[in-house]
Amino acid sequence: SQTIHQWPATLVQPVGSPLSLECTVEGTSNPNLYWYRQAAGRGLQLLFYSVGIGQISSEVPQNLSASRPQDRQFILSSKKLLLSDSGFYLCAWSVKGPTNTEAFFGQGTRLTVV
Amino acid sequence: AQSVAQPEDQVNVAEGNPLTVKCTYSVSGNPYLFWYVQYxxxxxxxxxxxxxxxxxxKGSYGFEAEFNKSQTSFHLKKPSALVSDSALYFCAVRELNTGGxxxxxxxxxxxxxxx
Structure with missing residues (x-):
């Protein structure tokens, strides 16, 4: 069966420090991968999505970047964190092909920038 | 562009009573609609x-949803609510015009x- 791992679960970082959040998927090949941010326990904002290795699409201009160095690995990064980067970050994957497939989410990373 | 609206920030219901969580959508073409729960x-x-x-x-944990094309709605329902159903519920639509x-x-x- 497929599983998605996301770490760390919580992170407290000072303003101006770098960030690296990692997400890996097991049990499937060539998935679509996503990074979402959830503010204040409410709606999800799509940050990045990827349809293949090295292929990243950014949804909103921001202080963050994403990379997909391997088929089932998706990394969210920042060179210098801002206070506004605080939030709950969720990685997700979905099967390619039919457009009606649901997304499967990791457990999330709560990032607090201080 | 596709969009979904959940008109209620919060729904309160007594255990054992039926529950409904509302969702309306706007799409061009046939909609692909989803419900998710977050603890x-x-x-x-x-x-x-x-x-x-x-x-x-029909879905997981006894939940079901009714698709109504004329009202562009996809409300989530459960005949008898449990305390353990307390959570945050999201309606979602798949955006088709960018490859789905x-x-x-x-x-x-x-x-x-x-x-």
């Missing part, structure tokens, strides 16, 4: 989806089930 400090879990076929879709791989989420509705 505190956790990722989202898939509940059910509507693609085509019967307007009443973007899911647009509503703002979420917080469900409180009181014992």
């Amino acid at each position: 505190p400090n956790r990722g989202l879990q898939f509940l059910l989806k509507y693609i085509t076929g019967d307007n009443l879709v 791989f973007k899911t647009i989420f509503g703002a979420g509705t917080r469900l409180f089930v009181k014992a």
Whole structure:
């Protein structure tokens, strides 16, 4: 069966420090991968999505970047964190092909920038 | 562009009573609709989806959703609520005009089930 791992679960970082959040998927090949941010326990904002290795699409201009160095690995990064980067970050994957497939989410990373 | 709206920030219901969480959508073409649930400090879990076929879709944990094309709605329902159903619920639509791989989420509705 497929599983998605996301770490760390919580992170407290000072303003101006770098960030690296990692997400890996097991049990499937060539998935679509996503990074979402959830503010204040409410709606999800799509940050990045990827349809293949090295292929990243950014949804909103921001202080963050994403990379997909391997088929089932998706990394969210920042060179210098801002206070506004605080939030709950969720990685997700979905099967390619039919457009009606649901997304499967990791457990999330709560990032607090201080 | 596709969008979903969840008109209620919060729904309160007594345990054992039926519950409804509302969702309306706007799409061009046939909608692909989803419901997800989120428990505190956790990722989202898939509940059910509507693609085509019967307007009443059954999903996990006794939940079901009714697709109504004329009202562009996809309300989540459960005949008898449990305290453990208390969580944040998201309606979502798949955006088709970009290859089908973007899911647009509503703002979420917080469900409180009181014992």
